[in-house]
Amino acid sequence: MKIQRSMGEKIFDFFNILLLSLFGLLCLYPIIYITAMSFSDSWAILEGKVWLYPVGFHLDAYEIVFSDGNILRSYLNTIIYTTVGTLFNLTVVTCAAYPLSKKRLKGKHFFSLYFVFTILFSGGLVPTFLVVQKLGFYNTIWAVTVPGAMSVFYMIILRTNFEQVPDALEEAAVIDGMSDFGIMTKIYMPLSKPIYAALTLFFAIGHWNSFFNAFIYLQDKSKFPLQVILKEIVIANTMNDLGTSAVGSSAMEATKLLSENLKCATIIVVMLPIMAVYPFVQKHFVKGMMIGAVKG
Structure with missing residues (x-):
C-alpha cells in the first residue's frame, strides 16, 4: 500500500535532498579542482582558466611523480609505515580491550580510568621526543609506528563490542579447555x-595521512613518507611565489607553475x-561503529 505523504513532508524532503546535494558538491569540488589542475597546462593554471575540467590536457606532472626516485621511495615508505602501524594498533587495542571487557578482572574500573586519563593528559612533545630518542627509535620506522600504537578511544569502542559477546560462548570454550588467548582469537575476534x-580503515587512514611524527x-630523507615530501613541494612552491613577486623572472615563473x-x-x-x-570496506564501516558504540 502506497503511503500518502503530506505537503509538509514533501517540502521537507525536497529541501533536505537539495541541501545534502549542495553539501556533497562542496565536499567533492576540491577533489575535482585538484584533479583538473594536475592534468592541465601550466599557463592555463596561471591564467585561472581551470575550474571543473583540465585545460590543455597533459601528463607531465604525473610523469615527474612516477619517475622521481624520492617520491617513489617515499610512497613505498608510506605503505610500509601504514601496514606496520595498523598491525601494531590492532594488536595493542585488542590486547587491552579483551581483558577490560571481563567483569571478573580485578581493578577493572581502576585500569579503565588509567587508560582514559591518557586521553585528557599527555607527556608533551619534548618528553615524548626524549623517550623515543632514549629507546633508540629516532630515525627508524619504530619512531612513527610505536608511539601512537595505543588509541584509547578505539580501544573503548572495541571493548564495548567484546562486552556484547554472550558469556555462554566463553563458558563453553573454557569447558573444552581453551585458553584465554584461544578464546580471544577464535571466538571474540x-x-x-x-x-x-x-x-582498520581508521588506523590505516591515520597512518597514511600522518605527517607530524615523521617530520x-x-x-x-630516504625514510620520509609521502606526506613529508608533499610538504617540501608545498614549501618550495611558496618560496617560488615569494621569489616571483620579488624578482619577476620567467624562470621563477616556470618553476612555480611546475611546482603547482x-x-x-x-x-x-x-x-x-x-x-x-x-568502497570495499564501506559495508562494514557503519555496522562496525554502531555495534561497538551501542551497548545492550
Missing part, C-alpha cells in the same frame, strides 16, 4: 569482523589508495 574492518622523528602541477598530481596520488579501498 571472528565475531567482531565489522568493528575490525572499521578500525619530528625522521632525519634521513606537481603538488596537485602528488595529492591525487596520495588520495587514490584510500579512495580505492574505502
Whole structure:
C-alpha cells in the first residue's frame, strides 16, 4: 500500500535532498579542482582558466611523480609505515580491550580510568621526543609506528563490542579447555569482523595521512613518507611565489607553475589508495561503529 505523504513532508524532503546535494558538491569540488589542475597546462593554471575540467590536457606532472626516485621511495615508505602501524594498533587495542571487557578482572574500573586519563593528559612533545630518542627509535620506522600504537578511544569502542559477546560462548570454550588467548582469537575476534574492518580503515587512514611524527622523528630523507615530501613541494612552491613577486623572472615563473602541477598530481596520488579501498570496506564501516558504540 502506497503511503500518502503530506505537503509538509514533501517540502521537507525536497529541501533536505537539495541541501545534502549542495553539501556533497562542496565536499567533492576540491577533489575535482585538484584533479583538473594536475592534468592541465601550466599557463592555463596561471591564467585561472581551470575550474571543473583540465585545460590543455597533459601528463607531465604525473610523469615527474612516477619517475622521481624520492617520491617513489617515499610512497613505498608510506605503505610500509601504514601496514606496520595498523598491525601494531590492532594488536595493542585488542590486547587491552579483551581483558577490560571481563567483569571478573580485578581493578577493572581502576585500569579503565588509567587508560582514559591518557586521553585528557599527555607527556608533551619534548618528553615524548626524549623517550623515543632514549629507546633508540629516532630515525627508524619504530619512531612513527610505536608511539601512537595505543588509541584509547578505539580501544573503548572495541571493548564495548567484546562486552556484547554472550558469556555462554566463553563458558563453553573454557569447558573444552581453551585458553584465554584461544578464546580471544577464535571466538571474540571472528565475531567482531565489522568493528575490525572499521578500525582498520581508521588506523590505516591515520597512518597514511600522518605527517607530524615523521617530520619530528625522521632525519634521513630516504625514510620520509609521502606526506613529508608533499610538504617540501608545498614549501618550495611558496618560496617560488615569494621569489616571483620579488624578482619577476620567467624562470621563477616556470618553476612555480611546475611546482603547482606537481603538488596537485602528488595529492591525487596520495588520495587514490584510500579512495580505492574505502568502497570495499564501506559495508562494514557503519555496522562496525554502531555495534561497538551501542551497548545492550
